[in-house]
Amino acid sequence: MASYYKYQTAKGQRWYVKYSKPNGKQSSKRGFKTKSAAQKWLRTYMVDIDHYGNAENMTITFAIVYKKWLPAYAESVVDTTAHKTKQIFKNHILPALGSYPVADISVPLLQRLVNHWDKILVKNDCALYTNLVLRRAVQLGYIHTNPMNSVIQPKKKARPAINNYFNQQEFKEFLTHIKADYQPDNPRAFMMLWLAAATGMRRGEILALEWNCVDFKHNVIQIKRSLKRATKSYIGSPKNKSSVRKIAVDETTMNYLHRWKHQQHKLMIYFNFDTYKIKNQLVFSTYRKNKPMPEAAADKYINHITKKYGMKHVTFHGLRHTHATLLVEHNTNVKTVSERLGHSSMETTLRVYVNMDKQPNHKVANTFENLMN
Structure with missing residues (x-):
């Protein structure tokens, strides 16, 4: 039941309506120029209650639902x-x-957004996360149906192959340059890049590597930690279960590591850190505070080399790509490479790392021709 009343304001006569909320409490709404305008507002209000259960839900924004969904x-x-x-x-x-x-x-608003995101983003997860928040809005009773269910998702585009690796000739050139530029004056940078190239370890795995995980007797490195990045960087568990592994390391790289261990000790003593006595001493750490190095430092080391010598731009992660590709090209079993990289499946290794610049193999074609004749 509703009642309508007139009242006087400085701007003239106005109407207000008294009505009952679904919970039984009395409320009012003022400021209508005519009685019919007040009646129209009340009819809309009652329709909203029937549709949404609570008229206040009409003001719940996407940002508010996101904050409720996120924890x-x-x-x-x-x-x-x-x-x-x-x-x-x-x-x-x-x-x-x-x-x-x-x-x-x-639905039209979401369709425009989804199409826009698909055009500007290489990896587009926006539609997925928008859907999760709107699904939560339905669960909380703010809306009855999820409009995202009616949006047509753009066809997934084949991601262009990224030539983020060195071929064998480029790789040898790269090693020559890091020896010349870093080995004498920046042994930390040299060792970091050489280790990445020689083992295919992830950047986070290298930055979290501790000396107690380097087995000089058996030429093995145990990978069990990784540098993570959330609100701030920290050392935590590796990417997945397959990432916890032991990898064999060549004699040259182990000799370089042994030399770097002594070089690091001499450098860190200057900053009052005895790295021989620190139980969980990192292989690569900042000098002044002996803390994990930022990921940007690793990128800076490789970018300096490729830019200085006019080489193809390859990221630090590209050294892992290089390691995998060259191993397979030199007939290393893919399963072995997959285990070395810490992948959960051989398909990942083949799809992500071993798919670049392959020339048609005429030898295979000729072999099959002989079988047919």
């Missing part, structure tokens, strides 16, 4: 994944949808 999601994934997800929302989803009431988010 449970963050508990269900590793913190590095949670950090990346937050960055996706911060950079793309919230600027586009954050201020919209979830009740006003329509």
Whole structure:
């Protein structure tokens, strides 16, 4: 039951309506120029209650639902994944949808956004995460249906192959340059790049490597930690179960590591760190504080070399790619390479790392021709 009343303001006569909320409490709404305008507002209000259950839900924004959804999601994934997800929302989803009431988010609006994200992003997870938040909005009763269910997802584009590796000739040239530039004056940089190239270890694995995981007697490195990045960098578990592994290391690399261990000790003594006595001493650490090095330092080392000598731009991760590709090209069993890299399957190794610049193999064709004749 509703009642309508007139009242006087400085701007003239106005109407207000008294009505009952679904919980039985009395409320009112003022400021209508005519009685019919007040009646129209009340009819809309009652329709909203029938549709949404609570008219206040009409003002719940996407950003509010995101904040309600995030804590449970963050508990269900590793913190590095949670950090990346937050960055996706911060950079793309919230600027586009954050201020919209979830009740006003329509299929056409989402379709335009999904198409836009597909054009500007190489890896587009925005639609996936938007869907998760809107699904939560349905669960909380803010909307009855998830408009994302009616959005047509763009066809996945084949990702172009990225030539992020050195061929054998380029690789030998690269090793020559790091010896000349880093071996005498920056042994830490030399050792880091050489180790990455010689073992195919991930950047995070190298930056978290401790001397107690280097077995000089058996020429083996045990990988059980990795540098992670969330709100800040920290050392944690490797990428997956397959990443915990032991890898054989060649004699030359082990000799370089042995030399670097002594060089590091001499350098760190200057900063009052006796690296021989520190139980979990990192193979690569900052000098002044003996802390894990930032990932950007590893990138800086390789970028300096490729830029200085006009080489093809290959990232630090590209040394891992180089290691895998050259091993397979020289007839190393793919399963062996996969285990060395810490992949969960051989398919990952073949799909991600061993697919570049392959020339048609005429020898194989000729062999099969002989079988047919």
